[in-house]
Amino acid sequence: MSAVRKNRKKTGIRAQVMIGFMIFTAVIVCMLWFFQIGLLNTFYKAIKINEIRAVSNQVVEMLENGASMSDYVEITHRTGVSMLVTDPNGTNISMTPNAQGSALERLSRLECRILYLQVQQAGGSVLEDNITEPRGEATYAGSEPLPGILYARTVYLEEGEFLVVLFSTVVPVDAAVQTLKIQLWCLTFGMLFIGLILALFIAWKLSSPLEQINASAKHLAAGNYAIRFPETGNREAAELAGTLNYAAAELSKVEDLRRELIANVSHDLRTPLTMISGYAEVMRDLPGENTPENVQVILEESNRLTGLVNDMLDLSRIQAGVTVLSAEVYNLTEEIRRTLTRYDKLAEYQFVFTCTEDVFVYADRLKISQVVYNLVNNAINYAGADKTVYLRQTTANGTVRVEITDTGAGIPAEQLPYIWERYYKVDKAHRRAQVGTGLGLSIVKNILDLHGGRYGVQSVEGHGSTFWFELPVYPVQAVHPEEMRRE
Numbered sequence: 001m002s003a004v005r006k007n008r009k010k011t012g013i014r015a016q017v018m019i020g021f022m023i024f025t026a027v028i029v030c031m032l033w034f035f036q037i038g039l040l041n042t043f044y045k046a047i048k049i050n051e052i053r054a055v056s057n058q059v060v061e062m063l064e065n066g067a068s069m070s071d072y073v074e075i076t077h078r079t080g081v082s083m084l085v086t087d088p089n090g091t092n093i094s095m096t097p098n099a100q101g102s103a104l105e106r107l108s109r110l111e112c113r114i115l116y117l118q119v120q121q122a123g124g125s126v127l128e129d130n131i132t133e134p135r136g137e138a139t140y141a142g143s144e145p146l147p148g149i150l151y152a153r154t155v156y157l158e159e160g161e162f163l164v165v166l167f168s169t170v171v172p173v174d175a176a177v178q179t180l181k182i183q184l185w186c187l188t189f190g191m192l193f194i195g196l197i198l199a200l201f202i203a204w205k206l207s208s209p210l211e212q213i214n215a216s217a218k219h220l221a222a223g224n225y226a227i228r229f230p231e232t233g234n235r236e237a238a239e240l241a242g243t244l245n246y247a248a249a250e251l252s253k254v255e256d257l258r259r260e261l262i263a264n265v266s267h268d269l270r271t272p273l274t275m276i277s278g279y280a281e282v283m284r285d286l287p288g289e290n291t292p293e294n295v296q297v298i299l300e301e302s303n304r305l306t307g308l309v310n311d312m313l314d315l316s317r318i319q320a321g322v323t324v325l326s327a328e329v330y331n332l333t334e335e336i337r338r339t340l341t342r343y344d345k346l347a348e349y350q351f352v353f354t355c356t357e358d359v360f361v362y363a364d365r366l367k368i369s370q371v372v373y374n375l376v377n378n379a380i381n382y383a384g385a386d387k388t389v390y391l392r393q394t395t396a397n398g399t400v401r402v403e404i405t406d407t408g409a410g411i412p413a414e415q416l417p418y419i420w421e422r423y424y425k426v427d428k429a430h431r432r433a434q435v436g437t438g439l440g441l442s443i444v445k446n447i448l449d450l451h452g453g454r455y456g457v458q459s460v461e462g463h464g465s466t467f468w469f470e471l472p473v474y475p476v477q478a479v480h481p482e483e484m485r486r487e
């Protein structure tokens with residue numbers, strides 16, 4: 001819960017999306033203002049300068065080609081650029097009609113001469129972009145002079161050298177700016193409003209499934225494993241909900257298993273302990289009861305207890321990854337025969353072992369013996385009326401397969417996938433004294449997994465089961481003769 005309290009200080013997804021969207025909108029609006037208003041004059045002037053340069057190039061070309069005055073009039077009229085041509089001394093040679101009343105007309109001979117010298121000095125052309133031209137008195141009496149751009153360059157013709165002066169007024173963009181400003185204000189408010197609505201919508205879309213998942217997760221944290229996470233909203237949230245549903249289901253399985261495990265273990269441990277203490281008390285209190293049979297019961301029960309504790313330890317060691325295999329090359333067939341001798345005392349059971357040849361494997365001898373032992377024990381525990389356990393060893397394609405078959409009750413098909421789990425018992429109510437702990441097959445599975453061997457079971461209810469495992473055969477010619485002899 002402290003995590004919840006700690007995280008409460010952090011900004012929520014809704015607020016983050018809103019802030020992000022607002023910042024984004026604000027940046028866009030600022031950029032619009034900057035380009036539309038801030039840089040308008042600069043852009044406009046740059047365009048005008050380019051234009052006047054282009055006209056000058058055209059004019060010079062026309063002069064060189066001996067074009068007529070009407071041609072200049074046309075171009076200057078079209079572009080709004082006025083033109084004046086003088087000789088190097090500043091004497092006016094010609095002037096386009098639109099230059100009348102403009103800054104060009106007021107240029108004195110001396111000023112033209114100075115301009116010529118400036119052009120010479122500058123290497124061919126001069127540009128002045130801050131010239132002011134008084135507006136025609138008739139039209140704009142008393143108004144501010146218009147700013148303009150003056151561009152002068154020299155041209156060499158057959159008749160000699162000339163100065164071409166071009167002038168273009170830069171109409172102030174204030175009026176346009178005013179219109180633009182009004183438009184931009186509308187746009188700014190519109191964008192902020194739409195941005196806000198969009199941000200609210202997206203934030204709601206993103207956060208609401210997460211909020212639902214969060215609410216369910218709190219129930220899960222409180223131990224309610226039956227809780228379901230709604231798999232709605234965007235793909236990621238739905239996937240998260242799916243994963244959490246899976247986790248909740250697994251947790252609930254683990255919880256069931258834990259309850260069952262505690263019940264099993266406490267039962268399994270308590271039964272022999274009760275027997276031991278019961279018999280011991282009887283033998284202490286009643287001298288006549290101090291018989292070898294009673295001592296035998298105590299011994300058997302303590303052996304069972306030891307077996308159970310050993311199984312538990314083995315399994316937890318294997319599962320914790322502490323167990324390392326001490327693999328060696330050995331005669332598996334011989335080892336199976338040896339394991340079966342352990343059952344010599346069980347006179348009422350028969351063991352039928354068939355094999356075609358002795359097979360060597362590279363494996364952990366003790367652990368594989370434990371596998372055989374556990375499987376044979378189960379076959380005995382669940383053996384049929386014939387009280388016979390069949391063992392069959394076959395080899396094919398470099399693999400040895402060992403099958404342990406009984407003709408007992410078999411296992412229902414729907415239980416088959418679970419029998420390898422820890423503490424799993426098919427018939428939970430049916431517990432014979434010698435029937436194990438529910439750990440045997442889990443140990444088998446873990447040992448064979450460690451060896452990378454294959455294993456499985458075929459079982460028909462009412463007809464018996466065949467448990468099998470496979471290991472790679474170690475080629476006989478590769479076995480050292482010493483080893484063969486020892487076997």
Ligand code: ADP
Pocket residue numbers: 378379381382406408409410411419420424425426427435436437438439440441442464465
């Ligand atoms: P247990 O110690 O109870 O035998 P195991 O892990 O060895 O535990 O086996 C798990 C369960 O699988 C057993 O409780 C039993 O129900 C079933 N089982 C195992 N071997 C056989 C068999 N040969 N025939 C029928 N059922 C079996």
